Amino acid sequence: VLLTSPSSVDLSGVMTGRDALLKIATMTGNKIRLEGVPNLDKQVTTAFEDTPFWEAFDEVLDQLGLTVAGGDGEDIQLIPQAANTPLRIETAGYSGVFRFEPVMVTKISDLQNPQSSSMMIDLLFSWEPRLSPSLVRFQVESMNIVCDNGEILKPKDNAELEFAPIGGAQMRVGVEVEMPSRQARRIVKWSGLVFATQPGKLASVAFTDLVKAKQKTLSNGMLSVTLEQARKNRGVFEVLIGVSLKATKDSSESVQAWSTLQDVYMFDKDLKRVDNVGWSTTRMNENDIGMSYLFELENGLEGCKFVYRAPGSLNEQEIDFELTDIPLP
Numbered sequence: 001v002l003l004t005s006p007s008s009v010d011l012s013g014v015m016t017g018r019d020a021l022l023k024i025a026t027m028t029g030n031k032i033r034l035e036g037v038p039n040l041d042k043q044v045t046t047a048f049e050d051t052p053f054w055e056a057f058d059e060v061l062d063q064l065g066l067t068v069a070g071g072d073g074e075d076i077q078l079i080p081q082a083a084n085t086p087l088r089i090e091t092a093g094y095s096g097v098f099r100f101e102p103v104m105v106t107k108i109s110d111l112q113n114p115q116s117s118s119m120m121i122d123l124l125f126s127w128e129p130r131l132s133p134s135l136v137r138f139q140v141e142s143m144n145i146v147c148d149n150g151e152i153l154k155p156k157d158n159a160e161l162e163f164a165p166i167g168g169a170q171m172r173v174g175v176e177v178e179m180p181s182r183q184a185r186r187i188v189k190w191s192g193l194v195f196a197t198q199p200g201k202l203a204s205v206a207f208t209d210l211v212k213a214k215q216k217t218l219s220n221g222m223l224s225v226t227l228e229q230a231r232k233n234r235g236v237f238e239v240l241i242g243v244s245l246k247a248t249k250d251s252s253e254s255v256q257a258w259s260t261l262q263d264v265y266m267f268d269k270d271l272k273r274v275d276n277v278g279w280s281t282t283r284m285n286e287n288d289i290g291m292s293y294l295f296e297l298e299n300g301l302e303g304c305k306f307v308y309r310a311p312g313s314l315n316e317q318e319i320d321f322e323l324t325d326i327p328l329p
Contacts, residue, residue: 003196003317004096007128009048009056017044017064024060028053029130033075039064053128054099058088068126071168076129093323098194099126102326103172107179117179118156121326122172127196129169134261134314135197137162138173143192145177147184147328153177180328187326194319199261203312210239210301221312228290230301236277236294239306244288245314262310264293269303 007028011020018040025032030053034040044063048056061067061078067088069077081088093100104122127133138161145153156176165171203220207213210230217226226242266274276293283290297304 002096003098003127003131003133003198003315003319006052006054006094006097007130008050008052010050011046011048011056014043014045016040017042017060017066020044020046020060021057024053024057028128030057030128031075031130033077037066037078038080039066052094053097054092054094054126055089058092058099062087062089068170070170074129074169076169093321095194095321096319097128097131098196098319098321100124100321100323101126102190102323105326105329107329109179118176119153119179119328121175121177121190123175124170125173125194126170131198133165133196134199134311135162135164135195136171137195138175139193139195139318140175143175144189145187146189147180148186148188149181149183151180151184153180153187184328186328187323189322189324190326191320191322194321196317196319198315198317199311200313200315201311202263202309204307204309206308207306208304210304210306222314223310223312225308227306230306232300233294235296237297237301239293239295240282240290241293241308242288242290243308243310262308264306264308266295266297266307267305268297269299274304 007030009024009027011023011027018034021032021034021040024030042064044060046060061081065081066078067081067085069079071077088101091101101124102121103124106120108118108120110116125136140155140157140161143155147153154177156178161173161175163171163173203223205218205220205223205225207216207218207227213227214229215226217224222245224244228240228242230237230239264276264279268274274295274297276295278294280292281289282292
């Protein structure tokens with residue numbers, strides 16, 4: 001999946017908002033929840049030809065007076081747009097499968113130490129819900145923020161803004177920058193880069209003969225798992241493994257986020273699935289993670305099979321973005 005290639009919409013004519021949104025969802029694979037949403041019987045005019053999803057979607061929502069609600073579900077949830085709110089299509093920036101929208105600008109004046117004063121820009125960052133990035137990082141050092149009077153605002157902290165999204169298809173990001181002078185009335189251009197990781201299809205490896213197996217390695221695609229040891233640990237059984245993924249760059253951060261997408265279980269000697277009752281990270285190296293899993297097994301390890309499932313690849317990409325005409329308080 002190329003994060004730089006959005007799904008597209010081909011749709012023209014006058015129809016109800018419900019019909020337009022249903023067709024957009026079908027064309028793009030992005031689920032849109034319509035139950036209980038008002039205004040869907042209102043007529044909308046569409047003229048989309050190979051139009052990226054977010055742009056077509058925003059244009060329809062603007063005609064219906066709707067916007068996207070925050071949430072952690074797989075479907076996009078819609079709510080009425082507040083009165084006097086700018087149109088979504090006018091305030092957003094688009095790049096690939098992503099949508100960027102500045103939602104709040106706050107000046108922070110430090111009366112004791114004016115040099116520490118700053119400005120916070122809150123950005124709503126969304127991606128097509130058919131995707132589920134495991135890591136998102138805004139590269140602060142690449143940001144270029146220019147005001148209408150020519151001032152260039154630098155981020156206050158050079159540390160990268162890094163997130164591992166959990167549920168939903170959007171998150172709110174706060175970027176702290178230098179306090180502009182009173183002469184600056186708006187940001188005329190804000191450009192930058194986002195590093196995003198999209199996990200691939202699930203890959204599985206399975207280990208048998210757990211009583212004797214030690215330091216045994218199995219691979220599937222980019223995924224490599226080493227069964228280091230399986231042993232009894234007080235009242236439970238513990239399986240220690242090492243997991244690595246052949247990522248191309250920024251490996252430690254990507255692998256750490258990717259590891260949260262795992263599914264780990266056993267089959268006992270009667271082929272009954274036994275889920276783990278707890279897990280922990282035992283080490284974190286570049287491109288390698290040590291992990292411990294606990295299982296409750298009535299008859300011990302004899303005849304059991306240990307199964308590890310996780311994305312078998314990582315699609316790591318950089319996406320550039322640009323926003324314009326952001327008013328300052």
